[in-house]
Amino acid sequence: MVMKTPSICSILFAFFVLFSCSWTVSSHGHDDFLQCLSLQSKDHTSISNIFYTPENSSYSSILNFSVQNLRFASETTPKPLVIITPVNESQIQPVIYCAKENGMQIRVRSGGHDLEGLSYTSEEPFVILDLVNLREINIDVEKKTAWVQAGARLGELYYRIAEKSRTLGFPGGVCPTVGAGGHISGGGYGTLIRKYGLAADNVIDARIIDVNGRILDRKSMGEDLFWAIRGGGGASFGVILAWKLQLVDVPEKVTVFTISRTVEQDATNIVHRWQYIAHKFDEDLVIIVYIRRVNSSQDGKRTIQATFQSLFLGGVDRLLPLMQQSFPELGLQREDCTEMSWIESALYIYGLPVGPLDVLLNRTQANIRYLKVKADYVQKPISKNGLEGIWKRFFEEEAEDAQLLFFPYGGRMDEISESAIPFPHRAGNLYKINYAVYWDEEEESERYLNWSRRLYSYMAPYVSKFPRAAYINYRDLDIGVNNKGNTSYAQASIWGLKYFKNNFNKLVHVKTKVDPTNFFRNEQSIPILYSKWTKNGK
Numbered sequence: 001m002v003m004k005t006p007s008i009c010s011i012l013f014a015f016f017v018l019f020s021c022s023w024t025v026s027s028h029g030h031d032d033f034l035q036c037l038s039l040q041s042k043d044h045t046s047i048s049n050i051f052y053t054p055e056n057s058s059y060s061s062i063l064n065f066s067v068q069n070l071r072f073a074s075e076t077t078p079k080p081l082v083i084i085t086p087v088n089e090s091q092i093q094p095v096i097y098c099a100k101e102n103g104m105q106i107r108v109r110s111g112g113h114d115l116e117g118l119s120y121t122s123e124e125p126f127v128i129l130d131l132v133n134l135r136e137i138n139i140d141v142e143k144k145t146a147w148v149q150a151g152a153r154l155g156e157l158y159y160r161i162a163e164k165s166r167t168l169g170f171p172g173g174v175c176p177t178v179g180a181g182g183h184i185s186g187g188g189y190g191t192l193i194r195k196y197g198l199a200a201d202n203v204i205d206a207r208i209i210d211v212n213g214r215i216l217d218r219k220s221m222g223e224d225l226f227w228a229i230r231g232g233g234g235a236s237f238g239v240i241l242a243w244k245l246q247l248v249d250v251p252e253k254v255t256v257f258t259i260s261r262t263v264e265q266d267a268t269n270i271v272h273r274w275q276y277i278a279h280k281f282d283e284d285l286v287i288i289v290y291i292r293r294v295n296s297s298q299d300g301k302r303t304i305q306a307t308f309q310s311l312f313l314g315g316v317d318r319l320l321p322l323m324q325q326s327f328p329e330l331g332l333q334r335e336d337c338t339e340m341s342w343i344e345s346a347l348y349i350y351g352l353p354v355g356p357l358d359v360l361l362n363r364t365q366a367n368i369r370y371l372k373v374k375a376d377y378v379q380k381p382i383s384k385n386g387l388e389g390i391w392k393r394f395f396e397e398e399a400e401d402a403q404l405l406f407f408p409y410g411g412r413m414d415e416i417s418e419s420a421i422p423f424p425h426r427a428g429n430l431y432k433i434n435y436a437v438y439w440d441e442e443e444e445s446e447r448y449l450n451w452s453r454r455l456y457s458y459m460a461p462y463v464s465k466f467p468r469a470a471y472i473n474y475r476d477l478d479i480g481v482n483n484k485g486n487t488s489y490a491q492a493s494i495w496g497l498k499y500f501k502n503n504f505n506k507l508v509h510v511k512t513k514v515d516p517t518n519f520f521r522n523e524q525s526i527p528i529l530y531s532k533w534t535k536n537g538k
Contacts, residue, residue, distance in 0.1 A: 032101075032102045033081070033082070033098050033099065033101075033102040033104055033127070034082070036094075036097070036098035036101055036102060037051070037094055037095065037098045040093075040094035040097055040098060041091070041094050042090070046087075046091070047091060047094075050084055050085050050086055050087060050091060050133075051082050051083060051084045051085070052082070052083045052085070053081070053082055054079065054081075059083065062083050062085065062130065063079065063080070063083060063120070063128070065112075065132065065364065066109055066111060066112030066120070066130065066132065066179075066364075067112055067117075067120065067368065068111075068112045068113050068177070068365065068368060068371075069115065069117060069368070069369075069370070069371045070368055070369055070370045070371075070442070071117065071370050071371065071372070071445065072116075072117030072120065072121050073368075074442055077117070077121055078121050078122055078123060078126075080107070080120070080122075080126055080127050080128040081104070081125060081126065081127055082127040082128075083127070083128045083130055084127060084128065084129050084130065085130045085131075085132055085133050086129070086131070086133065086134065087133045087134075088134075089134075089207075089209070089215060089241055092129065092209055092239055092241075093209060093213040093215075095127065095129055096209065096211065096213050096239070096519075097213055099127060099519075100211070100519055103125070104124075104125050104126060104127055105122050105124045105125065105126035105127075105521070105522075106126065106127055106128075106129050106239075106519075106520070107119055107120055107121070107122055107126055107127070107128050107129065107522070108128075108129045108131065108181070108234075108235055108239050108240075109128055109129070109130045109131065109132075109179075110131045110150045110151050110179030110180065110181030110182045110183075110240075111151075111153055111177060111178045111179020111180075111181070111182060111183070112179070113175070113177070113178045113179065113182065113183070114182065114475060115371070115372075115373045115473075115474060115475045115476070116475045116476070116477050116523070116524075118235075118475065118522045118523060118524070119182065119235070122522065123484065124484070129239065130151075131149070131150045131151035131179070131181060132151050132363075133151060134149040134150055134151040134152075134241065134242075135149055135151045135152040135153070135156060136148075136149045136152070136242075137149070137152050137156060137157055137160040139160055139161055139163070139164045139165075139247075141164045141165050141168065144168060144246065144247045144248075144249075145204065145244060145245060145246060145247060146160075146161065146170070146244070146245045146247055147242055147243070147244050147245075148180050148242060148243055148245060149180070149181075149241065149242045150179065150180055150181025150182075150239075150240045150241055150242060150243070151179060151180075151181065152179070152180045153176060153177050153178065153179060153180070153363055154172050154173055154175065154176050154177075154178050154179075154180060154183060155176025155177065155346075155359075155360035155361060155362065156176075156360065156361055156363075157170060157172065157180060158170065158172075158176070158343060158346050158360055159343075159357055159358070159360040159361055161247060161343070162341075162343035162357060166252060166341050166342070166343065167249060167250055167251065167252055167342075168247045168248065168249065168250065169192060169247065169248055169249075169250040169342045169343075170192075170199070170202065170245055170247055170248060171188075171189070171190055171192035171193060171195070171196040171197060171198065171199055171201075171202060171248060172184070172188050172189075172190050172199040173188055173189065173190045173199070174190050174191065174346075174349050174350050175350065175365070176346070176350060176352075176359075176360050176362070177362065177363060177364060177365045180243060181234065181240045181243075182234070182235070182240075182473075183199060183473065184199045184200050184203060184230070184243050184245075185200070185229055185230070185231070185232070185233055185234030185235070185240055186200075186231065186233055186423075186471075186472045186473035187199065187200050187231045187421075187423040187471070187472065187473055188200055188473065189407070191286050191288075191311040191345070191349055192248065192250075192286075192311075192313075193286065193407075193409070193411075193412070193413060194281070194283045194284075194285070194286050194408065194409070194410055194411030194412060194413065195248075195283045195284060195313060195411060195412055196248045196412055197412045197413060197416055198231070198413075198421075198423060199245075200230040200231045200421050200423060201230075201412075201416060201420070201421065202245055202246040202247075202248065203230050203243050203244065203245060203246070204218075204244050204245070204246050205217060205218045205243075205244035206218060206221075206226060206229060206230075206240065206241075206242065206243050206244065207240075207241040207242045208221060208225070208229060208234070208237065208238045208239065208240055208241060209238050209239040209241060210237070210238045210514060210515070211238060211514070211515045211517070211519050211520065215241070224506075224509075224510050224513070225237060225510055225514055227421060227422070227506075227510070228422060228506075228507055228510040228511070228526075230421045230422070231421040231422040231423035231472075232421075232422035232472075232500065232503070232507045232510075232526065233472050233524075233525070233526070235520060235522060235525060236507075236511055236515070236520055236521070236525040236526040237510070237511065237514055237515060237520060237526075238514070238515070238520060250313060250342040251313055251314060251315075251342070252341065253314075253315055253339045253340070253341065254311060254312060254313055254314065254339070254340060254341070254342050254345050255310075255311075255312040255314065255315060255316045255319050255337050255338065255339050255340075256309075256310060256311055256312070256337070256338055256340065256345050256348050256349070257308075257309070257310050257332060257336045257337045257338070258307060258308070258309045258310075258336075259307070259308045259330060259331075259332065259336055260305050260306070260307040260308070261305070261306050261308075261330075262294070262296070262303045262304065262305050262306075263303055263304050263391065264296070264297075264303060266329075267304065267305065267306040268384055268387055268388060268391070269329070269384070270306065270308075270329050270330060271289060271291075271306050271387060271406075272381065272382075272383075272384050272387060273327070273329050274287065274289060274308070274327070274406070275378070275381035275382065275406075275430060275431070276381055277326055277327055278406075278408035278410070278430070278431060279408050279409050279410030279411075279414075279429075279430045279431065280326070280410060281322075281326060281327075281408070281410070281411075282322055283410075283411035283412060284312055284313035284314055285310065285311075285312045285313075285319070285322065286310065286311050286312075286408060287308055287309070287310045287327070287408065288308070288309045288310070288405065288406065288407055288408070289306055289307070289308055289309075289404075289405070289406040290306070290307040290309065290403060290404070290405055290406075291304065291305070291306055291307075291390070291394070291403065291404040291405075291406070292304075292305055292307075292394070292402070292403045292404075293305070293394045293395065293399055293400065293402070302395065304391040304394055304395075308330060309349065311345055311349060313342075315339060316334060316337045316339055319332075319337065320332065320334060320337075340354060343357060344357075346360065347359065347360070369401075369438045369439065369440060370438065370439045370440065370441075370442070370444075370445060370448070371436065371437070371438055372436070372437050372448065372449055372452045373434065373435065373436050373474050373476070374434075374435040374452060374456050374470075374474065374476050374478070375432060375433060375434055375435070375470050375471040375474040375476070376432070376433040376435075376456075376459055376463040376464065376468070376469070376470070377425055377429045377431075377432055377433070377463060377464040377469045378406075378429070378430050378431050378432075378433060378462065378463055378464070379428055379429055379430060379463075379464050380430070380462075381430065382462045383462075386461075386462050389458060390404070390455070390458075390459075393451075393454070393455050393458060396451060398437065398439075398447060398448050398450075398451035399437070399451065401437065401438040401439065402435075402436065402437040402438070402451075402452075403436050403437075404433060404434065404435055404436075405433070405434040405436070406431050406432075406433055407431055407432045407433075407434065408430070408431045409425075409426075409429045409430060409431055409432065410430075413426055413427070413429070414426065414427040415427075418501065418502075418503070419502070419503060419506075422500050422503045422506075422507055423472075423500075423503075424469075424500055424501040424502065424503050425469055425471070425501075429464070429469075432471065433459070433463070434474060435452060435455060435456065437451060437452050453478065456478075467497045467498045467501065468498060469498055469499075469501070470495075470498040470499050471499070472499045472500075472524075475524060477523060477524065479494070479495045479498055480492075480494035480495030480496075480498075480524075481495070481523040481524060482521070482522075482523055482524065482525065482527065487521075487527045488527065489508060489527055489529065491527075492508075492524075492526070492527040495524055496508075496526070496527075504526075507526045508526055508527060508528070508529055509529070510526075511526040511527065511528055512528040512529040515528070516528060
């Protein structure tokens with residue numbers, strides 16, 4: 001990348017006036033990076049306002065603003081040498097250039113929801129490129145499209161859509177504080193999945209900065225790279241700047257319900273039945289199942305509860321006959337149902353009060369805790385005995401704040417080819433399982449992590465095999481990691497085939513072409529095909 005550089009003497013003088021009083025450089029490479037950044041930046045005053053060092057009073061608050069998992073907020077968690085919060089795209093190019101020149105890694109953070117903290121931690125010297133200020137959203141109601149910058153949260157996207165139209169939506173995730181950049185690059189799913197597929201299935205253009213600092217759109221990046229970033233994890237290929245989304249039609253009124261049943265209320269049989277029919281429902285209907293331990297009606301007793309939560313794209317008068325015909329075991333009644341707008345259902349499904357929509361603009365979530373998540377795909381219904389084995393493990397002490405989520409597939413997901421984008425988990429999958437366990441004390445982490453691993457091990461006979469599939473947005477380093485430095489294809493395929501199946505091979509070829517020195521890398525980034533390293537790739 002060729003960058004224009006004004007007088008070196010004048011730039012360095014301005015740079016050191018700005019920073020020498022606030023920061024003692026910790027290493028020679030660190031010093032070189034900052035000098036490079038100053039030299040390569042066209043507007044030196046503005047660049048001084050968007051990066052933070054450990055000696056800056058705002059450093060900790062900027063670092064922790066988007067940390068969503070206390071496992072990666074401890075004193076021993078590796079910290080970035082610099083945090084950069086660009087306010088325009090041109091401020092990103094010098095960061096890439098200078099990190100390459102000085103052998104530093106970049107971690108790109110849009111919302112901070114990477115479940116293994118890879119968007120803001122690294123074992124190598126690194127800087128965080130925090131896209132928190134790149135959050136512009138432009139809605140075109142007539143064309144039913146939206147451009148959304150990578151740092152925008154999903155709640156902001158839904159809010160801006162609703163400002164313009166109550167009959168348009170987008171099939172993204174349920175959590176409103178998730179960043180659009182990472183969510184969509186890993187696939188992204190929500191309650192519209194059976195009607196419209198994944199978030200990444202509804203991307204029609206994108207903007208990305210590649211390893212050479214070029215800003216590319218779909219036409220200039222080419223179809224292979226455009227394919228790769230829609231479900232293959234954008235962090236392996238460059239810095240995602242923005243997505244152009246195809247918005248989808250939703251009715252003026254949708255219907256929601258939530259019904260809970262304990263094992264004493266026949267939950268085991270109802271969940272067992274749900275497995276056979278949830279993927280066959282009308283594509284306008286999704287019924288999610290949450291499994292957790294709760295207090296029993298009997299004093300001092302605990303029990304297992306299955307909660308069935310639903311979104312139906314239509315009115316209650318159409319929903320009730322469908323449920324009576326396809327799932328009478330649940331016993332749905334009219335009084336269980338509530339009609340509302342689609343945007344109000346976004347509040348309801350996440351557990352927010354159905355009221356003013358501006359709560360969707362909140363960029364942080366309350367009550368951040370320690371968290372471990374895993375995922376599985378189910379292709380044959382789990383037996384009742386198998387389900388009861390799950391219930392048994394939920395009576396263990398560590399499961400006090402654990403939860404399983406069963407999310408049904410079918411509908412549109414069965415119609416899209418598994419090679420259409422890198423996300424391969426399509427026809428043949430009945431539902432996806434999300435395992436989550438929460439806790440509050442750092443010293444207890446290993447105990448809760450081990451409980452999660454024991455449950456995951458128990459589930460092996462009941463889930464997909466060869467490979468046992470996983471979901472990149474529920475990143476899990478237990479299933480395999482890259483070596484530091486140059487990872488071989490064989491090493492990376494241990495986890496890569498679980499996330500991407502046969503699409504992994506094509507992702508490796510695209511990666512090798514667009515980032516041949518493997519600059520954009522982390523513990524689970526797509527590898528390159530060969531071991532030819534240069535100074536810039538180290």
